Amino acid sequence: MTEETHPKPVRCEALVRGVVQGVGFRPFVYRLALEEGLAGFIGNDTDGVRIEVEGAAERVERFLARLRAEAPALARIDSVTARELAASGEALRGQAKFQIVASEVTGRVSTGIPADAATCPDCLRELMDPADRRYRYPFLNCTNCGPRFTITRRIPYDRPQTSMARFTMCAACQAEYDDPANRRFHAQPNACWDCGPRVWVEGADGAEIAVDDAVAATIELLLAGKIVAIKGVGGFHLSVDATNEAAVMRLRERKHRYGKPLAVMVKNLEAARAVCDLTAEEEELLMTSARPIVLARKREGGGIAEGVAPGIPWLGVFLPYAPLQHLLFALNQVRALVMTSANLSEEPIAIDNDEARARLGGIADAFLMHDREILQRCDDSVMAQVDGAPQLIRRARGFVPLGVELAAGLDLEAPPLLAVGGHLKNVFALARGRQVYQSQHLGDLENLTGLEFFKESLDHLMRTFEIEPETVVHDLHPGYLSTAWAKEWAEERGPGLIAVQHHHAHVAGCMAEHGLRGPVIGLALDGTGYGTDGRIWGGEVLVSRLDGFERFGHLEYVPMPGGEAAIKEPWRMAFAALRNAGFDSESAAALAGASEQEARVLDRMTERGVNTPLTSSLGRIFDAAAALILGRREVDYEAQAAIELEGLAGDEPDKLDGGDYTPELWDGKNHGIDVPLVLKTGRLWKALVEDLRAGLSKARIAARFHSGIAEGFIRAAGKVSGKTGIRQVVLSGGCMHNRRLARLLREGLEEEGYEVFQHVQVSPGDGGLSYGQAVVGAAMLAKRSE
Ligand SMILES: [Zn+2]
Ligand SMILES: [Zn+2]
Numbered sequence: 092m093t094e095e096t097h098p099k100p101v102r103c104e105a106l107v108r109g110v111v112q113g114v115g116f117r118p119f120v121y122r123l124a125l126e127e128g129l130a131g132f133i134g135n136d137t138d139g140v141r142i143e144v145e146g147a148a149e150r151v152e153r154f155l156a157r158l159r160a161e162a163p164a165l166a167r168i169d170s171v172t173a174r175e176l177a178a179s180g181e182a183l184r185g186q187a188k189f190q191i192v193a194s195e196v197t198g199r200v201s202t203g204i205p206a207d208a209a210t211c212p213d214c215l216r217e218l219m220d221p222a223d224r225r226y227r228y229p230f231l232n233c234t235n236c237g238p239r240f241t242i243t244r245r246i247p248y249d250r251p252q253t254s255m256a257r258f259t260m261c262a263a264c265q266a267e268y269d270d271p272a273n274r275r276f277h278a279q280p281n282a283c284w285d286c287g288p289r290v291w292v293e294g295a296d297g298a299e300i301a302v303d304d305a306v307a308a309t310i311e312l313l314l315a316g317k318i319v320a321i322k323g324v325g326g327f328h329l330s331v332d333a334t335n336e337a338a339v340m341r342l343r344e345r346k347h348r349y350g351k352p353l354a355v356m357v358k359n360l361e362a363a364r365a366v367c368d369l370t371a372e373e374e375e376l377l378m379t380s381a382r383p384i385v386l387a388r389k390r391e392g393g394g395i396a397e398g399v400a401p402g403i404p405w406l407g408v409f410l411p412y413a414p415l416q417h418l419l420f421a422l423n424q425v426r427a428l429v430m431t432s433a434n435l436s437e438e439p440i441a442i443d444n445d446e447a448r449a450r451l452g453g454i455a456d457a458f459l460m461h462d463r464e465i466l467q468r469c470d471d472s473v474m475a476q477v478d479g480a481p482q483l484i485r486r487a488r489g490f491v492p493l494g495v496e497l498a499a500g501l502d503l504e505a506p507p508l509l510a511v512g513g514h515l516k517n518v519f520a521l522a523r524g525r526q527v528y529q530s531q532h533l534g535d536l537e538n539l540t541g542l543e544f545f546k547e548s549l550d551h552l553m554r555t556f557e558i559e560p561e562t563v564v565h566d567l568h569p570g571y572l573s574t575a576w577a578k579e580w581a582e583e584r585g586p587g588l589i590a591v592q593h594h595h596a597h598v599a600g601c602m603a604e605h606g607l608r609g610p611v612i613g614l615a616l617d618g619t620g621y622g623t624d625g626r627i628w629g630g631e632v633l634v635s636r637l638d639g640f641e642r643f644g645h646l647e648y649v650p651m652p653g654g655e656a657a658i659k660e661p662w663r664m665a666f667a668a669l670r671n672a673g674f675d676s677e678s679a680a681a682l683a684g685a686s687e688q689e690a691r692v693l694d695r696m697t698e699r700g701v702n703t704p705l706t707s708s709l710g711r712i713f714d715a716a717a718a719l720i721l722g723r724r725e726v727d728y729e730a731q732a733a734i735e736l737e738g739l740a741g742d743e744p745d746k747l748d749g750g751d752y753t754p755e756l757w758d759g760k761n762h763g764i765d766v767p768l769v770l771k772t773g774r775l776w777k778a779l780v781e782d783l784r785a786g787l788s789k790a791r792i793a794a795r796f797h798s799g800i801a802e803g804f805i806r807a808a809g810k811v812s813g814k815t816g817i818r819q820v821v822l823s824g825g826c827m828h829n830r831r832l833a834r835l836l837r838e839g840l841e842e843e844g845y846e847v848f849q850h851v852q853v854s855p856g857d858g859g860l861s862y863g864q865a866v867v868g869a870a871m872l873a874k875r876s877e
Contacts, residue, residue, distance in 0.1 A: 752802075
């Protein structure tokens with residue numbers, strides 16, 4: 092045998108960094124060592140796990156190769172540092188012995204907590220097996236699956252630090268927990284019918300209802316059209332039968348959520364195919380261990396109630412990720428369930444039983460409760476396949492608290508810093524060294540409830556990663572709650588402050604994901620962001636580096652009569668855009684669906700500049716176009732008009748054919764004025780109105796609108812390139828969620844020979860803003876210390 096021909100054993104130490112704690116990594120290494128006949132040990136340490144193995148050289152080598160190649164599904168190996176040690180000879184002394192040594196964690200811990208993971212196939216099999224001792228047990232899990240982040244109070248990730256601390260394991264569970272060869276070895280949330288959490292049903296009044304089987308009773312309620320609040324992994328869901336139109340409408344009324352699409356959970360991939368036309372990539376996304384909500388094309392005749400996602404061709408669909416959810420579908424009584432975050436509008440999701448009773452009592456007819464405490468609020472993540480790649484729309488459960496590298500391949504390190512994010516869809520980020528840890532989606536920071544959630548989550552992640560920020564990065568907008576909070580906090584605790592412009596943060600984030608220092612051409616196409624001139628930006632052509640930018644060009648400024656009101660009522664933007672393009676008040680009013688009185692008021696506001704900021708936002712241009720094409724006067728949720736417009740364009744051919752819809756480039760320098768290039772929109776509105784009047788199909792108009800906008804920005808990029816020679820273009824901002832626009836821009840730019848970059852692990856929308864802020868902050872600090 093090989094051992095005999097290599098009498099001299101080698102000993103090797105391997106430090107493995109990444110997500111390697113709480114994901115079944117130690118039992119995996121244990122098995123691997125036994126298979127290779129190696130002696131030694133493995134233990135957790137502050138930076139990951141430390142392994143020492145001893146045996147024949149080629150076996151040690153194979154062990155190291157298999158370590159990476161066969162790592163458990165939930166593990167993420169960032170690096171393996173191996174070095175040779177003097178052999179102790181233990182491998183030669185009869186049987187090789189490999190041990191798992193107790194955690195000994197001192198000093199700073201950088202491994203953190205794993206993300207929550209969907210029930211694994213092994214556990215699912217046990218859940219449905221009448222002979223298994225965990226048959227139908229709603230909380231089974233193992234080292235390959237189960238809750239992590241949401242049940243953990245602090246590091247290290249060990250049972251006493253989780254909400255499982257109060258459940259003492261029974262002898263059978265303890266034996267599994269202690270057995271290195273068992274799938275449940277050190278599975279912190281390990282539990283069973285005898286020792287773990289339990290479920291029960293309550294009425295709207297919070298009184299427990301005596302039933303034999305809480306899951307069966309819940310299914311009965313749902314089939315009867317009732318609204319049930321179901322406690323999940325990162326919070327409560329409000330659930331109704333998604334095929335029952337009346338139940339869906341009742342949920343909308345009680346939740347005060349009228350137009351915004353609701354997510355639908357179905358049993359498995361096959362069931363998802365029945366309600367959506369899925370691509371292979373979308374199916375893959377549905378099955379990832381984060382089990383995100385995937386925005387996919389609705390299937391005609393799929394049987395989902397119209398009220399679930401009205402007016403758009405997409406449906407947010409996802410699969411069960413907790414045993415309790417699997418049980419709801421197990422007997423095939425329910426086909427599809429609306430599972431929407433249990434909150435009122437943009438408030439944080441409810442997690443605590445008493446909190447849920449108080450906040451949801453007026454919405455839910457009943458509760459499916461359990462007694463495993465949720466310690467961290469975490470919504471479902473949302474993803475979509477955009478322009479051939481998966482894109483994060485909402486980064487939450489299953490992703491948090493995994494870090495994203497600060498700047499791939501660049502020599503950039505961050506001192507401990509906090510980036511507070513933006514105003515809407517807030518996500519903050521903590522950075523240290525080469526990692527950026529983004530928080531879960533926190534919702535809008537418009538009120539104190541939102542701010543409380545922000546503080547609660549910040550406190551937790553600071554403890555988790557032991558990061559005490561020396562710098563706080565915030566948005567340039569002086570009026571944001573996050574800015575005010577950052578200033579107050581800095582004053583109290585002493586860190587320095589850095590303000591970063593919104594669109595620079597968007598572009599820099601995407602640059603950092605691709606390891607670009609710049610300068611690049613950054614197209615930041617977005618809803619709202621505060622500009623350096625105090626105006627509202629959002630259709631920006633930047634020349635960007637990580638630590639700074641120049642505004643090369645932008646969409647023409649248009650008045651926003653009523654400010655915030657113009658966002659909620661797109662007809663105002665339509666009227667303002669038409670007036671700006673030279674239409675008289677009467678015809679602008681007729682086209683925008685405004686009354687004579689409304690037109691007079693808007694004209695007066697605009698003339699006097701009363702509550703009428705100027706904006707270069709592309710989001711507002713989309714709103715205006717949607718108001719004209721679809722006659723939409725009001726929106727129920729952010730970006731609704733733009734989403735509907737994209738949906739309307741649907742299957743229209745999508746070659747670039749903007750024609751007169753293409754914004755004209757106006758270069759002030761040709762007229763001796765030193766201002767950025769302007770993408771003028773007057774001709775666009777005239778062309779659009781002409782097409783409307785000529786009775787061209789609305790789908791065609793919507794498609795031409797997308798093409799014109801894309802073409803305008805491609806031409807603007809050409810101007811930058813002509814002047815600077817830059818050939819790299821970075822696409823970012825919330826408008827990049829728009830599949831048609833993203834594809835048109837990328838294809839058009841590539842045709843012109845540009846190298847085009849889009850976000851990978853970070854959302855292009857405001858959910859990704861804090862990552863970009865952290866990058867800019869780190870780059871500026873690095874420059875200062877040069
Ligand atoms: Zn499992
Ligand atoms: Zn047990």
